[in-house]
Amino acid sequence: MAVHPWDVDGAQRAGLAGAWLRRGRTAYPRSLTDPSLAVEDLAELARLIG
DSSP states (O other), rough: BBSSSHHHHHHTTTOOOOOOEEOOOOOTTTOOOOEEEESSSSSHHHHHHH
């Protein structure tokens, strides 16, 4: 889980799952690997993986 798209992309390229914590309406860069999950906050992430 990261707020920086390049961290999510790097983790996924290394074979890990990646969750992106969106900050407002920021778009995920199209040049990077799409995140496994994209959530608004940690509570939403916990619900999805719990």
